[in-house]
Amino acid sequence: MRHVDEYRDPAAARRYGDAIAQITTRDWILMEICGGQTHSIVRHGIDRMLPWGVSLLHGPGCPVCVTPASVVDAAIAMASRPNVIFCSFGDMMRVPGEAGTLFTARASGADVRMVYSPLDALAIARENPDREIVFFAIGFETTAPTTAMAVLQADREDLRNFSMLVSHVLVPPAMEALLSGPHNAVQGFLAAGHVCTVMGYVDYEPLVRRHKVPIVVTGFEPLDLLQGIYMCIRQLEEGRAEVENQYSRSVRRNGNERARAALAQVFTIEDQAWRGMGEIASSGLTLAPAYARFDARKRFPDIVVPTPNPSECISGDILRGLRKPGDCPAFGTRCTPEHPLGATMVSSEGTCAAYYRYRRLEAGEMALRRRA
Amino acid sequence: MSKHFAPACPPLGLTGDRIELAHGGGGLKTRQLIEGIFRPALAKRSDDFTHDGARLEIDGARMAFTTDSYVVRPLFFPGGDIGTLAIYGTVNDLAMCGAEPVALSLALVLEEGLAIADLQRIASSIRDAADAAGVAVVTGDTKVVERGKGDGVYINTSGLGRIIAKSPIVPQRVQPGDVIILSGDVGRHGVAVMAMREGFHFETEIRSDCAPLWAPVRALIGRGYDLHCLRDLTRGGLATGLIEIALAAGIEIMLDEHGVCVCEPVRGACEILGIDPLYVANEGRFIAALPEAEAAAALECLRGFDPAAAIIGRVDRATEVGAVVVDTLGGKRALDLMSGEQLPRIC
Amino acid sequence: MCLAVPGELLEIEGDDPLSRQGRVSFAGIVKMASLAYVPEAVPGDYVLVHAGFALTVIDEAEAKQTLAYLAAFEPEDLA
Numbered sequence: 001m002r003h004v005d006e007y008r009d010p011a012a013a014r015r016y017g018d019a020i021a022q023i024t025t026r027d028w029i030l031m032e033i034c035g036g037q038t039h040s041i042v043r044h045g046i047d048r049m050l051p052w053g054v055s056l057l058h059g060p061g062c063p064v065c066v067t068p069a070s071v072v073d074a075a076i077a078m079a080s081r082p083n084v085i086f087c088s089f090g091d092m093m094r095v096p097g098e099a100g101t102l103f104t105a106r107a108s109g110a111d112v113r114m115v116y117s118p119l120d121a122l123a124i125a126r127e128n129p130d131r132e133i134v135f136f137a138i139g140f141e142t143t144a145p146t147t148a149m150a151v152l153q154a155d156r157e158d159l160r161n162f163s164m165l166v167s168h169v170l171v172p173p174a175m176e177a178l179l180s181g182p183h184n185a186v187q188g189f190l191a192a193g194h195v196c197t198v199m200g201y202v203d204y205e206p207l208v209r210r211h212k213v214p215i216v217v218t219g220f221e222p223l224d225l226l227q228g229i230y231m232c233i234r235q236l237e238e239g240r241a242e243v244e245n246q247y248s249r250s251v252r253r254n255g256n257e258r259a260r261a262a263l264a265q266v267f268t269i270e271d272q273a274w275r276g277m278g279e280i281a282s283s284g285l286t287l288a289p290a291y292a293r294f295d296a297r298k299r300f301p302d303i304v305v306p307t308p309n310p311s312e313c314i315s316g317d318i319l320r321g322l323r324k325p326g327d328c329p330a331f332g333t334r335c336t337p338e339h340p341l342g343a344t345m346v347s348s349e350g351t352c353a354a355y356y357r358y359r360r361l362e363a364g365e366m367a368l369r370r371r372a
Numbered sequence: 373m374s375k376h377f378a379p380a381c382p383p384l385g386l387t388g389d390r391i392e393l394a395h396g397g398g399g400l401k402t403r404q405l406i407e408g409i410f411r412p413a414l415a416k417r418s419d420d421f422t423h424d425g426a427r428l429e430i431d432g433a434r435m436a437f438t439t440d441s442y443v444v445r446p447l448f449f450p451g452g453d454i455g456t457l458a459i460y461g462t463v464n465d466l467a468m469c470g471a472e473p474v475a476l477s478l479a480l481v482l483e484e485g486l487a488i489a490d491l492q493r494i495a496s497s498i499r500d501a502a503d504a505a506g507v508a509v510v511t512g513d514t515k516v517v518e519r520g521k522g523d524g525v526y527i528n529t530s531g532l533g534r535i536i537a538k539s540p541i542v543p544q545r546v547q548p549g550d551v552i553i554l555s556g557d558v559g560r561h562g563v564a565v566m567a568m569r570e571g572f573h574f575e576t577e578i579r580s581d582c583a584p585l586w587a588p589v590r591a592l593i594g595r596g597y598d599l600h601c602l603r604d605l606t607r608g609g610l611a612t613g614l615i616e617i618a619l620a621a622g623i624e625i626m627l628d629e630h631g632v633c634v635c636e637p638v639r640g641a642c643e644i645l646g647i648d649p650l651y652v653a654n655e656g657r658f659i660a661a662l663p664e665a666e667a668a669a670a671l672e673c674l675r676g677f678d679p680a681a682a683i684i685g686r687v688d689r690a691t692e693v694g695a696v697v698v699d700t701l702g703g704k705r706a707l708d709l710m711s712g713e714q715l716p717r718i719c
Numbered sequence: 720m721c722l723a724v725p726g727e728l729l730e731i732e733g734d735d736p737l738s739r740q741g742r743v744s745f746a747g748i749v750k751m752a753s754l755a756y757v758p759e760a761v762p763g764d765y766v767l768v769h770a771g772f773a774l775t776v777i778d779e780a781e782a783k784q785t786l787a788y789l790a791a792f793e794p795e796d797l798a
Contacts, residue, residue, distance in 0.1 A: 001643065001746045003725035003765055003777055012789050013701045019794040035719040036721055045702020062719055063721075089770075090570075090645075090715035114570045116645070116716060117771025119753060139718060139770075142721035146770045149755050153737055194721040197767060197775050222701055223789050249782035250767055250775050259756045259774065357708045575742065575749035640745035644768070646722045717722050718770060 003249070007221030008044075016226035017049040020233060027053035028236050029185050030229065031178070031321050033171060034192035035062030035350070036220050042354040044222045046229075054233065057321035058351040060174055061192060063139045064091050065319065065342075065350050066274040071167045072097030077303045078134050078165060078296060079110040085128060086112045087121035088136040095346045102136075118150035118164075125154070125162040134296045137164040142194040144168045144285055145259035148266040151291050163296040166286055169272055171195050172203040173283035179211040183322060188232040190218040190225070193247040198263075200255030204243045212241040219247040266291055275342070277316050315342035318351050325352040332356060396443075400709040425469040427535065434535040436471035438462060442527040447490065449568045451560070451579030454525055455497035457655060460584050461606070462531040463505040467589040468602040468658065470537025473505060477530045478512040483522035494525060505584035507531070537593050543620035545600040551667035552625060552685040553660045555588060556581070556678035557633040558610050562652035563641045570716075572645070576637050583656030588677040592660065597670050601661040605654040611696065611707045612651065613659055614685070619694035623687050627707070629698045633680040646717030651710050661687060723769035725777055726752075728762050743768055 032038065038058045041047050047056045060066050076099045079086035086102070093102040093114065106112040111131075115121050121135035137147040147164060154162045171192060178184055191204060196217045204215045214235035218228030228246040235242060245251055254260075265288070272284025287295045297303070312330050317323040325331045325344070335341040337353050344350040394401040411420070420426075425438035442458045463473045478498065482491065502509055509529075539545070560581040567574055585604060592599060601621070605613045610632065618625045634642070634649045642649045662670055667683055674681035685696075695706040726743035731754065733739045739754045743766060753772045760766055766773035 001639065001725070002727070003782060004643070006786055007789075009789070010701060012792065015792050015794055016789075017701075019792065022794050034721070043700065045700035045705060048700075048702030064719060089718040091717050091719065094715060114716070116570075116572050117753075119771050120571065140721065142723065142769055142774070143718065145756060145774070146753075146772045149737065149753060149772065156737065192721070194723045194767075194769060194774070197723070227785075227789065246785075249778050249785055252775075256756055256775055258758070262756075573751070575751070576747060578748070636747035638748075640724075640726075640748035643724045644722075644745055644748070644750065719721050 004221060007219070007223040009223060013049070013222050013226055016223070016230055020049075020054070020226070020230050021051050023230075023237055024051045024054060024233055025237060027055075028187055028233055029055045029057065030188045030190065030232055031057040031059045031186040032190040032192075032218070033059035033061035033175065034190075034195070035065065036194070037061065037190065037192065037218065037225065038351060038354055040220050040222065041225060046222060046225050049226070050229065054229075056229070057186065058318075058354075059178065059321055060274060060277060060319035061140075061171075062344075062350055063143070063169065064095055064346065065315065065344050066169060066277070067092070067095065067138050067167050068273045068275045069097040070273075071165070072101070073099045074297070074303055075102060075136050075165055076100060076105045076110075078300050079105045079112050080108070081132070081300070083130075084111065084132045084134055085124055086110060086134050086136070087115045087124060088112065089116075089138065090114045091346075092136060092138055094340075096340060118146050119153075122150050122153060122159070122162065125159055126157075129161060131161060132299075133162050134299075135162070135164045137166045137168060139168055140171055140192070140195050141168075141199045141263070142192075142197065144267065145198055145256075145262050148259075148262040151266050151287070151294050152262065154294060155291060163294050163299045164287070165296040166267075168267070168285040169274065170269070170283050170285070172207060173280050174274070175204075175207055177277075177280045177283075178320065179207065179213065181320070183320075186213070186321060188213055188236055189215045190228045190232060191215050193217055193219040193224070193251060196245075196247065196251045196255060198255050198259045200253050200260075201243050201245060201251065202253060202255075208241050208243050214241050215243050217243070217245045217247050217251050219250070274319075275315065277319060313342035315344040315352070318344050325355040328352070403709070425465050425471065425531075425533075427469060427540065436466050436469035436533040436535050437530070438465040438469070438533075439528065439530040440465060442529075443523060444565065445523055446565070446568050447494070447524050449565050449580055450577050451564055452582045452655075453494055453497050454527055455494035456501045456582050458527040458529045459498055459501035459505055459507070459509075460582050460655060462529040463507055464585045464604040464656075464658070466531045466533035467584075467586040468541070468604050469533065469535060470541040470589065470593055470599065470602070471533030471535045472590065473507040473531055473533045473586060475508055475510045475532045476502070478509045479528040480512070480514045481522055481526040482514065482516045483524050484516055484519040486524050490524070501584070505586060536590075537599060539598065541599050541602050543601050543617050546617060546621035546623055546661045546687055547600065548623060548687050548689045549664055550600055550661045550687040551664045551683055552614070552627075552687065553662070553667065553671055553674060553681060554610065554632065554684045555585070555658050555660070555674055555681050556656070557635045557638070557680040558605065558654050558657060559634050559638040559642060559649040559652040561655040562609065563638050565653070566645075566716075567641070572716075574637075574641060578637055578641060581654055581656040585656065585658050588674055589658070591673050591677070592670055595669070595673060597662055597666045599660055599662050602658055604658040607653050608710055609649070609651040609653055610657075610659070611648075612709060614696045615694055615707060615709055617659075617661065618690075618696055621687075622690060622693050624690040624692065624695045624697060625685050626688055627685040627696050627698050628683075631682050631684040633682055647714040650707065651714055659684075721769055723767045723774060725765050725767050726750075728754075728760055728764045728766050728773070730762055731760075741766075741773070743773070
């Protein structure tokens with residue numbers, strides 16, 4: 001596949017691995033905030049190519065992971081209403097709230113449908129004028145424009161039977177919260193390439209100035225990740241703190257201005273809770289007043305959402321990069337992909353699921369990591 | 373074995389007290405069900421329930437006997453339907469025992485309200501598949517359940533076959549040094565069915581690969597290759613088939629991921645949906661484990677049936693029993709048993 | 720985050736800015752994607768598609784440059 005396969009060349013990957021080892025003179029802690037990048041890193045063993053002293057933490061970059069349990073419960077409640085067709089992305093359907101998952105809701109008779117795009121949900125609404133269609137609008141800034149366009153189309157057609165349960169979140173406020181937090185150990189970031197395709201990287205410039213950490217906008221294929229890591233470590237070794245763009249074939253400084261305009265038109269920013277992390281100021285999107293009639297929360301004002309019970313799940317600390325899955329007493333025993341306690345074990349690129357699936361040979365590994 | 377079987381409650385390895393959808397997925401939870409409930413209740417020998425079919429000796433005749441149930445949604449998909457699967461699936465299980473299919477039974481559970489035209493279509497598919505597989509459906513049964521109690525149609529087929537392979541073809545014969553051959557490309561069936569079921573509209577039609585496998589197996593047996601193990605790939609895909617053999621045989625398999633053929637449209641569909649072709653269901657592909665000395669010739673033979681046949685791995689002594697190991701940039705990793713079907717990713 | 724895949728834009732359908740869409744080929748499998756956010760895209764371009772929407776046109780010049788850099792990269796150059 002073009003623009004994919006070329007970035008998987010093993011020889012070039014090994015050269016980058018060597019280069020990283022060569023320039024690293026001390027320990028560094030980096031973080032990537034993107035479920036897709038986590039998936040690629042673990043699948044290709046990228047972090048195992050790095051020098052011993054370089055740690056690559058997996059931050060809160062998976063929208064499935066960070067959707068609060070209370071929102072999942074609201075989704076289940078709406079899906080269970082008679083006459084509702086509830087539409088959701090596939091990997092969201094396995095996420096547990098307190099009331100089960102969308103899959104268990106479907107098993108109990110709710111009409112829950114898997115969709116690939118919000119436009120599919122819109123099509124279902126047009127084809128079923130007698131039913132009430134609700135779309136579960138999760139995702140970061142990459143996905144929010146797709147939701148926005150669905151709202152704009154619904155608005156233009158004056159669709160009466162369509163609404164969205166919105167739970168979009170924004171990355172820069174989460175990075176700000178991480179960097180300002182008392183326990184922050186992160187020294188450099190790989191920024192999510194597809195979020196930046198939409199938003200550009202203008203928002204990272206104040207972060208870099210304020211906190212003096214390098215941020216490298218990075219893609220998803222092995223060579224992208226290795227080049228991004230190389231650029232980040234090079235900045236750290238040279239004492240620089242700038243925004244750099246590794247993913248220049250898809251990311252421009254101002255991003256996609258049309259998409260950003262659609263976001264500004266359709267959504268307003270509000271404070272938002274992130275699963276396991278508490279509330280982060282100005283980190284979420286909600287529908288602007290002009291589009292309030294498409295807000296499912298207003299369409300179902302009586303949906304009662306239970307307060308979550310505390311559990312032994314440490315996904316919050318894992319997402320913050322404070323702990324690893326191996327630190328969790330339930331990892332691999334009470335919490336497994338078949339029986340996940342928190343979202344980091346649910347999503348296929350959730351940190352815990354990724355570790356569980358790809359780390360079985362860790363005990364037997366020989367010298368795959370290099371010393372600087 | 374006690375007549376009054378009482379399983380320890382809760383059975384080892386099973387969490388929860390209810391059957392979940394994932395128990396039918398063919399992965400870890402299905403294994404837990406078999407190991408936790410059925411093996412303790414029914415297995416008379418340690419190798420019972422470890423392979424696709426049972427081997428019986430009746431008055432000196434070596435027979436294979438197998439059964440399978442088909443609950444696929446949707447009933448109709450590009451390349452076949454539940455009827456096609458019901459015939460090929462059981463014929464293929466017999467083939468994996470080195471047995472020529474002789475006769476099938478056909479039992480249907482129909483849901484009240486099913487269109488007769490649909491049943492007609494399924495019956496035609498069954499006839500066509502049986503003809504293509506060279507087997508006769510000799511007995512059957514039909515039941516009807518109330519509306520809402522069945523998914524249109526459920527089908528069970530049981531099959532009787534005559535074993536013509538001279539040596540047993542069982543996972544326990546797989547040994548270090550063996551080579552693994554894959555009979556063709558992977559991923560078509562699962563993508564075709566998922567696209568149909570979830571309404572993902574790909575303009576390029578991906579058709580299921582469902583097909584009878586006796587002809588290539590018979591060719592291999594006819595040439596006298598020492599087939600150690602055969603496994604047709606179904607739910608859970610290539611990865612699951614390999615892991616199951618590795619577990620049953622007590623060995624490790626080194627898988628050459630780049631040697632696994634995935635056709636372009638399937639590759640593209642998997643990239644878009646974010647699913648791994650190694651775990652996508654197939655219905656007309658099998659893997660064979662046999663001595664290295666015979667691998668090249670056996671591959672040549674299989675390429676006569678499907679040019680995409682390839683050598684994809686080799687068997688090693690186990691450092692970890694059941695491991696199917698692939699190479700990554702950062703080192704080796706082992707594939708895990710999936711717990712339920714892969715879901716398309718947004719992230 | 721986010722699974723976005725590059726594909727070749729084969730053909731454009733419609734003029735309306737909100738509902739303009741295109742047939743995009745991903746290694747031979749063709750799917751329709753909204754082009755609302757890439758009005759400048761023309762057939763032959765590669766677009767990055769996420770959840771049924773093209774989010775950007777891939778910059779061929781930048782891609783070439785990145786690849787050239789990656790291919791030519793020699794660790795010894797760091798001395």
